[in-house]
Amino acid sequence: MSHWPLLSLVTFLPLVGTTFILAARGDAAVVARNARNIALWTALVDFALSLLLWVQFDPNTADFQFVERTDWVTLGGFQFTYHMGIDGISLFFVLLSTLLTLLSIVSAWEVIQLRVKEFMIAFLVLETLMVGIFCALDFVLFYMFFESVLIPMFLIIGIWGGSNRIYSAFKFFLYTLLGSVLMLLAVIAVYFETGTTDITVALTHSFPAGLQRWLWLAFFASFAVKVPMWPVHTWLPDAHVEAPTAGSVILAGILLKLGGYGFLRFSLPMFPLASSYFTPLIFALSAIAVIYTSLVALAQIDMKKLIAYSSIAHMGFVTMGTFAVTSEAVQGAMIQMLSHGLVSGALFLCVGVLYDRLHTHEIMRFGGLIERMPAYAFVLMVFTLAAVGLPGTSGFVGEFLILLGTFKVSTIECALAATALFLGPAYMLYLYRRVIFGTIARADLRGMLDLSLREKAIFAPLLILVLWMGLYPNSFLRPIQVSVDHLVQQVNAATDAAGLRRASLP
């Protein structure tokens, strides 16, 4: 184990990058070029450092690793510490954050011409905050990262977004803020119950059953909005449509995962009894999310909106798998989140490619692209198939494990969710047919250029990862497994002890 504070380095390196960008002087073009380069190199180095985490990660223990701990505020009985660490659940989210930030910055290379400096600063700050969320082991620290994320994202949507960006930015901000503040009160209540803001202590503390339900609901308010679960999902399509491509990638790739991560990290281990009590609610909402949003996706005429709704459906799988609390389902939920991070990110990048050329994401404006853009058609096909869960892609592994694990708990829920197996292909392939096949109907489509080298460079790593995760998921499952098993055992032990033998749901 290295003696370097590796986690802090990964977390705060982007902030160092922003100070360099701020120091850039000269005329606008020079500043923009410098800002891009600094951001790229910072993100690259940060990603490399985060790979080091994976290399050095010990997959045989469920304990937190790379732990750093320093006193921060120690006053009058109330203290919080700077406490960081990762386990199998958070490891890949850190990697996903650093990877997607890097790709976002590359994807914005030529597209963003307006206020480049601010754009790059916003992304690097966002990276720090996202990595911080997944590493924080102190509630106050966690909450600071968790809520601060809203500021750069608000600015990204509002400044570089589409025509209705202001409405979307406000909706995004206020919706998610309302969820988080309720969690803040729950965090305070947890502090008074456990006497510390240390997350590792809270994870093993057994809360009284009555309190658990209230706290669970408060945490749920925050995470359900982030996931987002039906019926609090309405901010997501708006935010996605208006956000710039890079913003959508981060939004779909990372910010939605905060909800799923929160359920796994906090709701399940801290409130096992309440989780068990509310499982039918989660199952019902998840099933609605899967079926309803899939149908809604079918009717969309805007590509970004369609992918946004498909995200909600995919995240429905995640919440279902999480609360099934079997080892398979929870591992599946983890893989599904990672897979969705890669795939939906890639799909938004695909839409971005078209948007850069034609400045629209309306489906009807396209058609017959295969004639002019064969490489693009190939890339989009792989990610479309990954999104519908074709065996051999990452999407399959996640969905299969979730359905397998959920089947043990509830057959009906599993059957309802399985409808996604034909609804998903329906809207995705329908989208693919309309955009890629057919005849070229408009003159401007004839002039479309195929993927540039830069764009290929963005898609290549995503493509490799999606196939790797699909063909040999063990590389990813192995670090996850021990932590997930530990979590599942802990939850089951708590429910058993309370005599709450998990009622076998129909």
Add this chain to the structure above:
Amino acid sequence: MSTLPLPDIWPALPEMVLAAAAMALLILGAWRGESSTRLVSWLAIGVLVLVLFIVAGGASERRVGFYGMFVTDAFAVFMKALVLIGSAVTILIGMRHNEEQGIARFEFPVLVLLATAGMMVMVSANDLITLYVGLELQNLALYVVASFNRDSARSSEAGLKYFVLGALSSGMLLYGASLVYGFAGTTAFDDLTTLMTGAARVETGVLVGLVFVVVGLAFKVSAVPFHMWTPDVYEGAPTPVSAFFAVAPKLAALALFIRFMIAPFGPLIAEWRQVIIFLSIASMVLGAVAAIAQENIKRLMAYSSIGHVGYALIGLAAGTADGIRGVLVYLAIYLFMTLGSWTVILCMRRSGRMLESISDLAGLSQSQPGLALALAIFMFALSGIPPTAGFFAKFYVFLAAINAQLAGLAVIGVVTSVVSAFYYLRVVKVMYFDEPFGAFDRPISAELKGVLLVTAVVTLFFFLFPGPIVGGAEAAAAALFAR
């Protein structure tokens, strides 16, 4: 014939220095005429800094003077320091503004000094009489300051409005104080504490008196439903004066409020808590909702300050040492973010004319990125978004509320903070998302730049070094509960 011994006057040394200095500066100004305004202003700032050193350097253990009518303790030291900082910064940022607007007169710093002396007496009041003397000393100076731009109808209106409503509230307070005296037989806080602690049953008259005093104090801190004067006065008064009103008198009145409720009437918390909870909820809700429709940034800040009083009162409603610590942390942070916001408002000037409309900020992020960043930091802080100091301000009061079993109050607090986030975000939106409209006058003077830099840095990086403020608040709150 027995004579009373000379009272112990040393606890009031800072106040005496301040009052004497104010007189000296008045004479200096009268002797040297209008041309000495700048000199008097700088000297006034110097005096405030000197007094700040005397206050901070003095012992922080509890000392009473003037036969128990005057008290200094860690609580008084903490609040006086905040008040002094607020007053000094007001004079600093107002100096050049007043010159440019043609209202530079040497009386302004002198009046601020006198008002500050009154506020310090309020903070140290340990008797209903002291309380009233301090309050009136402050008020009389403030009435004049509010209408300081005497050629402007709006400013005169603001002064008159403040005077009439201020007099009304003073009347209420005085009536309440007389009831308390009538039923309890004493005006000294220490005696009242003994009486209230021992009493098996409290006279209804005392409670009625208490409520009247609370009403009078609620006027001063502009808690709903006694807030009506605030938006009009903030809008009408010259901007540095509005900044002053938003900070120093409010802090002093809240300090007085806290001491009055906790020291003599602490044992009656079960009786008065519901009143405070009502004031708190009403202020938070009105502050959040009414500000949404404002177009004028000074009115927006007025409603914002009403809302913030509501949050601070949550800590008082908790009534515990935790709660008071929360209020004090809140007030300290409020001081910095509010002063910063008002300083930005002072920079809103095109070709010498002051601008007050939110839409005038359009595109500020492109024309003056530094100024826009500063205001954005203050707006996020006022709405309580981490990592800014505003988050910690709210965090500490909610902490106390949850601990005191006031979860419902805390829930209302966080929900209204989300509502109020809307209008703070609107300011950010105008600056960052809208098209530029043209820059404000430049250069921004060195004093304003300095104030902006310090307040912005404190607001943004509070989380790195929360020790001094939180620790000071902790000691101050403990001092109040020591007996």
